[in-house]
Amino acid sequence: MVRFESFGEANLLCDCLGEETLVAIFRTYNAIVKDFNRLFARFGLTEPQFNILVLLAKRENEGMVLSEIGRKMLVTRADVTGLIDRLERNGMLTRNSQPHDRRAKLAMITEKGLGMLRRVVPLHCDKINRVTAVLDGQEKRTLLNGLAKVNQGLVNGR
Amino acid sequence: MVRFESFGEANLLCDCLGEETLVAIFRTYNAIVKDFNRLFARFGLTEPQFNILVLLAKRENEGMVLSEIGRKMLVTRADVTGLIDRLERNGMLTRNSQPHDRRAKLAMITEKGLGMLRRVVPLHCDKINRVTAVLDGQEKRTLLNGLAKVNQGLVNGR
DNA sequence: GTATAATTGTTAGTATATTAACAATACAGG
DNA sequence: CCTGTATTGTTAATATACTAACAATTATAC
Secondary structure, three states: OOOOOOOOOOOOOOOOHHHHHHHHHHHHHHHHHHHHHHHHHOOOOOHHHHHHHHHHHOOOOOOEEHHHHHHHHOOOHHHHHHHHHHHHHOOOEEEEEOOOOOOOEEEEEOHHHHHHHHHHHHHHHHHHHHHHOOOOHHHHHHHHHHHHHHHHHHHHOO | OOOOOOOOOOOOOOOOHHHHHHHHHHHHHHHHHHHHHHHHHOOOOOHHHHHHHHHHHOOOOOOEEHHHHHHHHOOOHHHHHHHHHHHHHOOOEEEEEOOOOOOOEEEEEOHHHHHHHHHHHHHHHHHHHHHHOOOOHHHHHHHHHHHHHHHHHHHHOO
């Protein structure tokens, strides 16, 4: 039984298996994010900043409009403004107006940003592989299915 | 296959099943937190504030020292100071010095805080049950086991 | 006993996220 | 065309987190 072994002394309320499951997702997420950010911090990055650079690297030549970045990252436009501010300040990307649509701003990754990715991505992928090496292929698929069901439950229980 | 169905157009990097699994944990966590906070916001609470009240309600008569709150919630003492500030400002708890240890501060839930919990907890538990109703008991246990393995992977891959 | 550790809470600084409002711009229907 | 609506980016206010530093206090070592 998993209870109160892998997830610390959780703050259970309903004391049901469902709550335990959601608490486990919380704790696992937090552990992963802290682990990821330890790596990114060595390069002066954060996890959301890294994600933006990865997005922009896939559109190295075309760039991406800020609102599209927000939609892909599931954050608001206000968040994107701040994130792009800090990345631009550090020279990781440029932000320019669009002639076609004068409301939009186009973010484009710089050579410095690409160089940062070239250093960080291999380490990050190594970490992902090390962390998930404890699960075989079938276990990963089972975990993905369970999480997909929770997402379905969120839609149902709204 | 789960891929690119339940978790949107994720920003995959290594394009491996391990990364997909971690991304699914991220997205599921974010969806749950946003859902929970929608409920809490109706009562002027946030998810961390609610958790502190639940902790303190279990120690209604003894109270809890701020540093212990931080350890149980896996946040720093600096975070606890801010959270307790806001809860105290709203009259949900008191913060008093200890004669035994003059460094420590003891937080105690107030009658107003208990009344808040009496209103919110039933709704919160209902939501947890609705969200997790899509999983039967065995599926919940399988999901818990998968998450426990990821936590083990985090320890291994450090 | 006294010098050194460690612990506790707080503060400052920064990053992430949310909501609400706003101006500029683009789009829509009539 | 022109009026109303939608979108885009920004800003302000607030909450959550993290690190680093700090003073006060307690614990430990010798």
